[in-house]
Amino acid sequence: MSTVAELRRYFTETRRWLLVPVVLLAILPLVSEQHLLSIATQAIILGLFAISVDIALGYVGLFTLAPAAFFGIGAYSVAKLVVDYGSSFWLGFPAAIVLAAVIALLIGYGPIKRRIGLVYFVLFTLAFGVLVHDFTYTTTWLTGGSNGLGYLTAPTVFGIDLSQTVPYYYFALLGVVVVAGLLYWILSSDYGDVLHATRQNEVRMRYLGYDTDREKLIAWVMSATVSSIAGAMYVATVGIASPSLMAFSLTGEVTIWVVIGGLGTFFGPFVAAFALTIFESYLGTVIPEGYLLILGALFIVFVFVLPDGLVGLLQRWRDGE
Amino acid sequence: MLSIEGLTKEFGSLVAVEDLNLELEPGEIHGLIGPNGAGKTTTINLITGELSPTRGTITYKGENIAGRSPTAIANMGIGRSFQVVQYFPEMTVRKHLRLAARDSKRTVLSAFTPQEDYTEEIEEVAEIAHLDGELDTVAKNLSHGEQRFLDIAMVLAMESEVILFDEPAAGLNQSETEEVRQIFEEMRGDYTMLVIEHDIDLVRALSDRITVLHNGSILTTGSPDDVVANETVKEVYLGE
Numbered sequence: 221m222s223t224v225a226e227l228r229r230y231f232t233e234t235r236r237w238l239l240v241p242v243v244l245l246a247i248l249p250l251v252s253e254q255h256l257l258s259i260a261t262q263a264i265i266l267g268l269f270a271i272s273v274d275i276a277l278g279y280v281g282l283f284t285l286a287p288a289a290f291f292g293i294g295a296y297s298v299a300k301l302v303v304d305y306g307s308s309f310w311l312g313f314p315a316a317i318v319l320a321a322v323i324a325l326l327i328g329y330g331p332i333k334r335r336i337g338l339v340y341f342v343l344f345t346l347a348f349g350v351l352v353h354d355f356t357y358t359t360t361w362l363t364g365g366s367n368g369l370g371y372l373t374a375p376t377v378f379g380i381d382l383s384q385t386v387p388y389y390y391f392a393l394l395g396v397v398v399v400a401g402l403l404y405w406i407l408s409s410d411y412g413d414v415l416h417a418t419r420q421n422e423v424r425m426r427y428l429g430y431d432t433d434r435e436k437l438i439a440w441v442m443s444a445t446v447s448s449i450a451g452a453m454y455v456a457t458v459g460i461a462s463p464s465l466m467a468f469s470l471t472g473e474v475t476i477w478v479v480i481g482g483l484g485t486f487f488g489p490f491v492a493a494f495a496l497t498i499f500e501s502y503l504g505t506v507i508p509e510g511y512l513l514i515l516g517a518l519f520i521v522f523v524f525v526l527p528d529g530l531v532g533l534l535q536r537w538r539d540g541e
Numbered sequence: 542m543l544s545i546e547g548l549t550k551e552f553g554s555l556v557a558v559e560d561l562n563l564e565l566e567p568g569e570i571h572g573l574i575g576p577n578g579a580g581k582t583t584t585i586n587l588i589t590g591e592l593s594p595t596r597g598t599i600t601y602k603g604e605n606i607a608g609r610s611p612t613a614i615a616n617m618g619i620g621r622s623f624q625v626v627q628y629f630p631e632m633t634v635r636k637h638l639r640l641a642a643r644d645s646k647r648t649v650l651s652a653f654t655p656q657e658d659y660t661e662e663i664e665e666v667a668e669i670a671h672l673d674g675e676l677d678t679v680a681k682n683l684s685h686g687e688q689r690f691l692d693i694a695m696v697l698a699m700e701s702e703v704i705l706f707d708e709p710a711a712g713l714n715q716s717e718t719e720e721v722r723q724i725f726e727e728m729r730g731d732y733t734m735l736v737i738e739h740d741i742d743l744v745r746a747l748s749d750r751i752t753v754l755h756n757g758s759i760l761t762t763g764s765p766d767d768v769v770a771n772e773t774v775k776e777v778y779l780g781e
Contacts, residue, residue, distance in 0.1 A: 411648070
């Protein structure tokens with residue numbers, strides 16, 4: 221066996237490679253300047269956000285246009301408790317999870333149970349996303365309206381001031397590794413195959429005895445909940461929960477990250493979100509309006525030339541194609 | 542085993558199945574034949590919950606299952622294959638059989654319990670369905686015949702007691718059809734089977750009894766030789 225083939229086997233058939241990005245991210249503060257580290261903090265949180273969208277879109281085939289709504293619900297849950305009620309930053313996380321899960325269940329149950337079809341589901345989630353976004357603008361007494369809710373910083377824990385860039389980076393990294401690790405555990409079990417199979421042929425799954433409505437609903441709630449966790453972590457990096465965190469542009473962006481990374485591939489969307497967020501910050505200093513143009517062009521290229529995304533490209537490399 | 546009484550399905554003014562009475566005996570292979578539009582697939586769709594009957598009962602294990610969902614009926618032990626083969630194109634044969642073999646009621650929390658080992662069941666079913674050399678092949682890369690065998694293998698892996706086959710040899714060449722016959726011979730006696738098939742030679746070779754449907758109603762039921770010799774069957778279906 222050639223060395224290249226051995227390398228391919230080592231990196232693709234074992235899961236040891238998972239440690240490589242974690243170690244690289246862990247040593248990043250040692251080699252990075254503060255500004256880049258702030259961007260990297262946001263990038264790993266947005267990576268988790270992309271994974272959450274991949275659960276709905278890539279794994280089980282629910283094309284949602286509401287991810288930013290759940291991301292925003294997470295951000296507002298933390299901001300509301302900290303800014304308006306002077307409550308604990310940490311209490312915002314369970315609040316975000318419960319609120320997102322309940323709302324996801326309420327709005328997802330009907331369309332999924334009634335099997336309204338792909339197009340109507342897309343339109344339904346689009347309407348929900350727009351509704352939530354407008355709600356934050358108009359209910360100033362609750363959400364601060366266009367000014368948002370701020371200013372907040374992460375607290376000090378065991379003498380570690382999380383409002384500082386490096387500590388919050390490690391907090392975000394730890395949070396993302398734990399949540400993503402839990403999701404990876406679930407999705408690499410037989411349950412991940414149940415979701416994949418439901419996307420590929422729902423009718424066949426029903427005749428194998430699977431309650432596909434239940435599985436889709438679980439995936440939908442799981443996706444919304446993780447989106448809200450990402451939003452809850454993200455808000456401390458910007459200091460304000462504002463309507464822009466619920467904007468359709470964020471939904472569009474995360475959807476493109478998932479497609480570029482590879483639908484249903486778990487790590488692909490994380491890598492795409494991370495890399496493109498870093499890229500956006502660098503490009504912003506050179507061509508301020510260039511990012512969206514390049515993102516759009518990348519999206520077109522991936523849809524037409526590399527529909528399996530970055531992970532599909534790697535798989536072809538592994539298979540020697 | 543499975544008893545159908547007075548089963549009727551109307552689509553507006555069209556009566557697809559009318560007052561159908563059918564009894565499947567345990568372990569038998571029962572052929573269901575008839576010209577296009579006779580109501581054969583509608584009958585399978587009614588038994589498996591794809592459609593709800595307008596009237597009539599379908600009794601299985603002492604319960605009337607008419608109108609229940611496909612998921613509930615599959616979990617009671619009634620499996621089916623499809624006229625247009627249904628599979629998961631991006632998954633290997635092994636994963637198909639694993640999904641079919643595992644308890645479908647186990648959901649997300651099952652990820653935190655030990656994953657069952659179905660290797661023995663999977664290999665046994667793959668051997669019966671002539672797929673033992675293809676376990677790690679992705680389904681979309683199988684030949685059409687192998688995809689048909691996979692459809693059959695999935696129903697076997699889910700340990701159904703009653704299996705309904707909708708044209709299992711459709712689109713297969715002569716040697717593949719012979720393989721289907723061999724697979725059914727391997728299964729004979731272990732399952733109760735209802736087989737819709739247009740290949741009359743295959744149905745004759747397989748079936749213990751044959752029912753002929755015409756315009757949604759039963760024309761006759763009997764042994765393969767009796768049915769083929771029936772003058773009315775010759776006239777409306779066999780074209781002799």
